[in-house]
Amino acid sequence: MIFQVQIKVMPLKDLLDPQGKAVLGGLHNLGMTGVQDVRVGKHITLQIDADNEAAAREMAEKASKQLLANAVMEYFEIEFVKA
Amino acid sequence: MIFQVQIKVMPLKDLLDPQGKAVLGGLHNLGMTGVQDVRVGKHITLQIDADNEAAAREMAEKASKQLLANAVMEYFEIEFVKA
Numbered sequence: 001m002i003f004q005v006q007i008k009v010m011p012l013k014d015l016l017d018p019q020g021k022a023v024l025g026g027l028h029n030l031g032m033t034g035v036q037d038v039r040v041g042k043h044i045t046l047q048i049d050a051d052n053e054a055a056a057r058e059m060a061e062k063a064s065k066q067l068l069a070n071a072v073m074e075y076f077e078i079e080f081v082k083a
Numbered sequence: 084m085i086f087q088v089q090i091k092v093m094p095l096k097d098l099l100d101p102q103g104k105a106v107l108g109g110l111h112n113l114g115m116t117g118v119q120d121v122r123v124g125k126h127i128t129l130q131i132d133a134d135n136e137a138a139a140r141e142m143a144e145k146a147s148k149q150l151l152a153n154a155v156m157e158y159f160e161i162e163f164v165k166a
Contacts, residue, residue, distance in 0.1 A: 002119070008126050009126070010126065010128070020127075023127070023150065023151070026150050027146055027150060030146075030149055030150065032142055032145065032146055034131050034132045034133050034138075034139075034142055035129055035130070035131050035132075035142065035146065036085070036130045036131065036132055037128075037129070037130035038127065038128070038129055038130075039127070039128045040125060040126075040127050041125070041126045041127075041128075042123060042124070042125065042126060043091050043092070043093065043123075043124045043125060043126035044103075044106070044121065044122070044123050044124075045093070045120075045121070045122045045124075046118055046120070046121055047118070047119045047120035047121075048117050048118050048119065049117045049118075049119055050117050055117075056117075059115055059117055059118065062115065063110055063113075063115055063118065066113055067106065067109050067110060067113065068106070
């Protein structure tokens, strides 16, 4: 079965996010002063061929831990999309 | 009112995604051959101060079009999170 998995990788809440700060400055320069905070991370969609959802989730977690997210600076969330 | 807005910016479906292809190769090298396709985009969270949800959505769309997403290569999706 094919599963569509979405992984969100974001900088940890306690850490500075220079890219987000730069985007915030850019938005303020464009006049959008209502924006108070910006954080920028990665969004990754995986298409996984697995026997069941549990196996697909396990593979997505393994992929996140081993390659996609750096646990020192980032956290990740996994979400399944109906295929 | 403060609104928490999540914006997903992904490469257009018809375009090649070299970063995704690189991640796919890396996952295969790690033995995760069940992963068939990877696409990598950006995930941006905005904290917006606006009078109501419609105004916040309008600001998020303006921010996406003017700064966050490149319409030639990317599409974006806006999602509200309960604050």
